[in-house]
Amino acid sequence: MKKYKVIKKLLIIITVLTITAGIALFSLISGEKVKYIGYSQNKTWEASIEKSGKTSIGPNYFLNLYYRGNKENEKKTVIKRLTLFIDGRKYEEDKDYHLSEYTGEKLEGGGTGEDHIQTFEYMPENEVIGHEITVEAAWKTDHESYKEKFKLKRIHWYD
Structure with missing residues (x-):
């Protein structure tokens, strides 16, 4: 027994x-969801590169850019250029992003607006994973222009 x-x-x-x-x-x-995260030197910007759920063309990644600066300036800020550097190769987007559209506020018809910019979609996995990634944001607030460049570092799911 x-x-x-x-x-x-x-x-x-x-x-x-x-x-x-x-x-x-x-x-x-x-x-394992590989993710890259970085912050600008004065903490105005936070950027992350994440894996997309859209896999019809294979594993791919996209960039999220969050504004973490002064809330009073948020609605007066326009991003003039976003540049992504992957191992020194330069990818630019010259589209104006008005941060007043990305405040995460409640919408009139219900729901909540975006609180970040999502761009550089459909980056193939082999061009992202294991590479050095840097983001540069150029923006205007009122009549002043600014530019910041910062590196993203790889974060594993278990970190």
């Missing part, structure tokens, strides 16, 4: 360890 209790306890422990190891292994294989 004592042998039976010991075997039963061992089977329970082995089952729990097997399930835990299986979940951990599954997370490592399928759940």
Whole structure:
């Protein structure tokens, strides 16, 4: 009878360890979402590159840019140019982004507006993962122009 209790306890422990190891292994294989994050020197900007859920053309990434500066200036700020550097290769976007459209405020018809700019979509995974990534933002607030360049660093899902 004592042998039976010991075997039963061992089977329970082995089952729990097997399930835990299986979940951990599954997370490592399928759940790794590589992400790059960076902040401008004066913390006005936060940028991240994340994996897209749109995989019809294969794994791809996009850039999110968040304004973390003075809220009073947010509605008066216009991004004039966004530049993405991947291993020194330059990708530019000269579209004007009016931050007044990206405040995350509630919309009249219901819902909430975007609180960040999403751009440089459909970057192939092999051009992002393992490369040095830098973002440069050039913007205007009132009649003053500014420019900041900052690096993004790789963050793993377990960090």
